[in-house]
Amino acid sequence: xxxxxxxxxxxxxxDGTLVRNDKxxxxxxxxxxxxxxxxxxxxxxxxxxxxxxxxxxxxxxxLAGPFGAFNGGVLFRRDRTxxxxxxxxxxxxxxxLALIREAGITCWLFAGDxxxxxxxxxxxxxxxxxxxxxxxxxxxxxxxRLGRIDKIVGVSDDADLLIDLEARAIxxxxxxxxxxxxxxxxxxxxxxxxxxxxGVSFLANAFGVPLAQVAVIGDQANDLPMFARAGLxxxxxxxxxxxxxxxxxxTVGNDEDGVAAAIAEIILPRFTGRT
Numbered sequence: 001x002x003x004x005x006x007x008x009x010x011x012x013x014x015d016g017t018l019v020r021n022d023k024x025x026x027x028x029x030x031x032x033x034x035x036x037x038x039x040x041x042x043x044x045x046x047x048x049x050x051x052x053x054x055x056x057x058x059x060x061x062x063l064a065g066p067f068g069a070f071n072g073g074v075l076f077r078r079d080r081t082x083x084x085x086x087x088x089x090x091x092x093x094x095x096x097l098a099l100i101r102e103a104g105i106t107c108w109l110f111a112g113d114x115x116x117x118x119x120x121x122x123x124x125x126x127x128x129x130x131x132x133x134x135x136x137x138x139x140x141x142x143x144x145r146l147g148r149i150d151k152i153v154g155v156s157d158d159a160d161l162l163i164d165l166e167a168r169a170i171x172x173x174x175x176x177x178x179x180x181x182x183x184x185x186x187x188x189x190x191x192x193x194x195x196x197x198x199g200v201s202f203l204a205n206a207f208g209v210p211l212a213q214v215a216v217i218g219d220q221a222n223d224l225p226m227f228a229r230a231g232l233x234x235x236x237x238x239x240x241x242x243x244x245x246x247x248x249x250x251t252v253g254n255d256e257d258g259v260a261a262a263i264a265e266i267i268l269p270r271f272t273g274r275t
Contacts, residue, residue, distance in 0.1 A: 086190075251266065
């Protein structure tokens with residue numbers, strides 16, 4: 001055992017973490033979350049997904065929330081009540097959209113309960129439909145939504161292009177937005193406070209738990225802000241070496257039910273005080 005204070009809250013990422021690569025929720029994971037809650041440990045979720053992609057998971061796990069969608073940009077309860085919403089600054093939207101168009105890649109835009117896509121044949125659409133639980137509106141005219149955009153995504157399988165686009169977007173808008181890859185093929189842009197660091201801080205406060213007694217689990221670069229704030233961070237087994245290096249501990253991969261393993265082997269022992 002390490003010297004981490006006894007844990008009082010578990011916050012999990014969703015894609016690449018809680019769900020398997022086919023976007024399913026394993027029975028072992030459901031059982032492990034149920035065991036944690038039954039033991040008295042609150043569990044909640046934070047994700048780059050919109051709320052529409054998280055409702056069914058909250059229902060399946062029997063969690064009441066609050067939860068963080070869009071990397072913490074929208075905070076909501078299981079009954080669909082929105083507690084807070086932080087949209088991207090319209091000028092930032094215009095700048096980022098121009099950079100994505102210049103890069104010549106697919107652009108997705110999430111505004112409220114709508115998902116807009118500039119490309120109806122992007123190969124990532126079927127997979128994203130499973131994640132967000134809504135169908136895309138095909139359009140490249142985003143002008144009437146610039147004041148209410150929750151998330152912009154640049155989509156490309158060219159990892160080097162996305163890395164370059166990420167650097168250019170950060171240089172262009174600075175601290176006026178949160179810019180990070182949620183998957184190797186997705187570059188997410190959300191509001192400045194819509195990041196998982198601020199998100200887990202809000203969730204911890206909502207549950208009345210100090211950050212030092214919060215455990216978080218994730219797998220991507222956009223999870224690093226919450227790794228930096230939580231008392232205990234767990235990286236998934238398939239996470240990159242950079243992400244694993246920034247975590248307190250590592251579990252097995254998401255297709256090996258890594259969250260279930262982490263709850264049983266890492267989280268609950270530190271909650272109950274067992275060694």
